Amino acid sequence: MYFASPEKEGVKRNIIIFIFISFFLLLIDTYDRKYFRFIKSAINDTIIYSALILKYPFKKIVSVSQGVSEIFDNDVDVEEVNKLKNKLKTLKNQNESLNFQLKKSQTIVNEEQYDYNFINSKVILYKKNLLSNTILLSKGSEHGVEPGDPVVRENRLVGKIIDTNFVTSKAILLTNIRSRIPVSVGEKGYKAILVGNPNVEGGISLEFLPKQAKLKNGDKIFTSSIDKIVPPGILVGKLKIVTKVPQDPNMNFGRGKGAKPTIRNTNIIKMSIDLAFEINQLDYVTIMSLKK
Amino acid sequence: MISFLHRYLPFITLFLVTIVSTSDYSIYGKSLGELITLQFIIIFAFRLANADANFGKGSLLFFVSIINDALQGLQFGTSALLYFTIFSVATYQAGIKLRSLFLAEWVSFIFAVTCCYIILFFIETLFYDNPFPFTLYGINFACTVVAYPIFWLIIQKIIYRNA
Numbered sequence: 001m002y003f004a005s006p007e008k009e010g011v012k013r014n015i016i017i018f019i020f021i022s023f024f025l026l027l028i029d030t031y032d033r034k035y036f037r038f039i040k041s042a043i044n045d046t047i048i049y050s051a052l053i054l055k056y057p058f059k060k061i062v063s064v065s066q067g068v069s070e071i072f073d074n075d076v077d078v079e080e081v082n083k084l085k086n087k088l089k090t091l092k093n094q095n096e097s098l099n100f101q102l103k104k105s106q107t108i109v110n111e112e113q114y115d116y117n118f119i120n121s122k123v124i125l126y127k128k129n130l131l132s133n134t135i136l137l138s139k140g141s142e143h144g145v146e147p148g149d150p151v152v153r154e155n156r157l158v159g160k161i162i163d164t165n166f167v168t169s170k171a172i173l174l175t176n177i178r179s180r181i182p183v184s185v186g187e188k189g190y191k192a193i194l195v196g197n198p199n200v201e202g203g204i205s206l207e208f209l210p211k212q213a214k215l216k217n218g219d220k221i222f223t224s225s226i227d228k229i230v231p232p233g234i235l236v237g238k239l240k241i242v243t244k245v246p247q248d249p250n251m252n253f254g255r256g257k258g259a260k261p262t263i264r265n266t267n268i269i270k271m272s273i274d275l276a277f278e279i280n281q282l283d284y285v286t287i288m289s290l291k292k
Numbered sequence: 293m294i295s296f297l298h299r300y301l302p303f304i305t306l307f308l309v310t311i312v313s314t315s316d317y318s319i320y321g322k323s324l325g326e327l328i329t330l331q332f333i334i335i336f337a338f339r340l341a342n343a344d345a346n347f348g349k350g351s352l353l354f355f356v357s358i359i360n361d362a363l364q365g366l367q368f369g370t371s372a373l374l375y376f377t378i379f380s381v382a383t384y385q386a387g388i389k390l391r392s393l394f395l396a397e398w399v400s401f402i403f404a405v406t407c408c409y410i411i412l413f414f415i416e417t418l419f420y421d422n423p424f425p426f427t428l429y430g431i432n433f434a435c436t437v438v439a440y441p442i443f444w445l446i447i448q449k450i451i452y453r454n455a
Contacts, residue, residue, distance in 0.1 A: 014350035015380045018372060021354070025369035030419045040368065047362035051311050058312050127364050129325025134365050163365060170365035177425055198428045 041141075041165035048136055048168050052124055116231060119143055119287040124168065126282065133176040133196075135159070135282060140167045144289050150223075150230045153285045156276035157181070157223055157234045161287065169287075172196075174236070174275060175203035183236055185209065186219040194221065194236060194273075201272040204237075217241040221273065231288060237275040301451070302338035302345040303352045306331060310360045326428065327435045331360070331371075332378050332408065336401050337440070337447045339382035340392070346383075353379055370415055374408045381407070394444060401440050409433060 028036050121143075125136040139145050141164040149161045151171045159173040160181075172179050179196035185206065190213040197205040206221075219239045225232040309330050324330075335353070338345045347353035357372035364371070381404035385397060409429060416424050 011346045011349050011383060015376055015383065018350050018354050019376050019380075022357070022369035022372035022376065026367055026373065026415070026419060027369075029367040029369065043358070043368075044362045044365075047359050051359065051363055054311050125363060127325070128323040129329070129364075136363070136365065178420075198425045 044165045045140070045167050048124065048165075116288040116290055117144060119145060119289055120284060121145075121169075121287055122284055123282045126279065128279075133173055134162075135171050135173065135285075137161075137169045137171055137285065137287065138167070139287060140165045140169045142166050145169045145287050146289060149290070150234070150288045151285050152234060152288060153277055153282065155234060157230070157236045158277050158282065158285055160230070171285075171287075173279070179204075181230060181236065182224050183221050184224040184232075185213070185221050185239070186215050188214070189222075189224070190215070191224060201270070202240075202275065204273050204275065206273065215239055215241070235276045237273050239271065240274050241271045298342065299344045302334065302342065303347055303356070305338070306334050306347075306353075306356050307359075309334060310356055310363065327432060328439050329405075329432060329436050331375065332405055332436060333401075333440055333443045335375055335378045336382045336404060337443050339379060340386050340389075340397055341448045341452045343386065347379070350376070350379065367415075367419060370419075373411055373415070377407050377411060378404045392448065394441070397444070398437075398440060402437055405433060405436060 029040065119139050121137040121139040123135050124138050127134050127136070135151075135158075137145075137151070145161055145164050147161050147163060151158045151160060157174065159171045159176065159179065161169050161171045162178070163170040174181065174194065174196060175198070176196045177198060179194070181194040183192055183194045183206075184190065185192055190210050192206045192209045195205055195207050196203060217239060221236040221238060223230045223232055223234040223236060335347075339347075347356075353375050354372055357375045358368060360366075360371040361368050381400055385400045389396070412429070413424055
């Protein structure tokens with residue numbers, strides 16, 4: 001038989017009180033971005049770094065077990081490392097020279113030039129669950145990071161910043177349902193919008209592709225600049241088109257979600273996008289902050 | 293010490309699950325966090341298994357919900373609304389039950405989780421202005437409901453067997 005004890009009554013009263021407080025917090029957090037923001041940033045930074053400290057022993061246990069299994073792997077080839085170092089130097093030099101040439105050509109054709117600060121940041125947490133698909137970064141508004149700044153890794157787009165605290169910031173990945181990135185696809189540079197879509201393979205789809213777009217397997221996708229939000233020319237990924245028969249080079253794609261092929265392309269089994277980054281590579285990233 | 297653990301084990305478990313990200317583990321290419329909402333199961337199963345598991349009369353539950361919001365980058369109060377929905381259904385169920393009946397508890401868990409998804413739908417569309425990914429939520433709902441009996445067995449029959 002159920003008897004109402006003072007403790008049970010206290011729990012019931014507290015549930016109602018906390019539900020009201022939660023709803024109130026949700027309203028303030030949504031509509032008051034001015035005063036509550038400072039408190040929220042301070043709370044977020046404290047909790048994030050405290051959680052990192054608490055999580056440290058668990059991470060260590062996992063890394064020790066991984067380390068034990070790696071003992072039995074082959075030794076790292078020193079010669080190979082030296083070769084790679086030399087290659088890196090050559091590529092850096094090539095990059096500098098190409099950047100110089102690019103700037104020169106941009107000046108000649110009178111194209112707008114954007115100047116960005118490159119802020120290197122550590123990925124301190126990666127959350128992928130029902131409520132979020134985000135990464136938390138170790139740089140925040142104190143370091144010049146602002147909402148909307150693109151996040152890249154080795155010149156490949158990863159996502160963009162959506163919220164900043166004082167010393168941390170939150171970025172959504174391209175696969176996040178809230179992600180919308182203007183891109184140009186293929187050699188002819190068809191304009192489209194890359195949309196996070198958890199319902200398709202790879203978690204991403206192309207929308208608003210022109211009707212006359214002719215695409216082929218392996219076509220690369222780069223960012224295209226709109227309102228200086230994302231700098232143009234950053235690699236996003238490539239198209240993966242699976243067909244029943246060898247592909248017709250003049251294949252047309254209709255306008256629609258996921259760039260579905262038109263009726264004429266009955267040979268197409270599916271089309272997906274291979275992103276240029278892998279989530280398990282995201283230990284460090286670079287935030288591109290537009291210089292004021 | 294044992295009575296402390298008996299009282300605070302639910303809070304400690306919930307706290308650790310929130311801190312140690314379930315995103316680190318994946319099954320068939322989907323992260324565990326996408327498939328199962330462990331927090332819902334922990335709150336509900338512990339509340340029914342242990343009469344003393346009231347999460348500091350709700351205050352510790354609120355504390356964990358704020359931590360979860362900060363780590364997930366959500367608006368403050370989002371997790372709290374969901375956690376307290378689960379907690380209130382579990383408290384009601386714990387109040388009316390005479391003895392532990394798995395089927396009754398499972399049905400009320402399904403009801404509580406459904407309420408949470410309805411709240412989440414309104415939060416996502418009203419406060420976040422996000423499209424609601426029905427497939428993702430459908431998979432999560434099914435997996436969470438299916439996973440409940442396993443956790444019920446562990447919590448009721450192993451952890452609190454002699455309590």
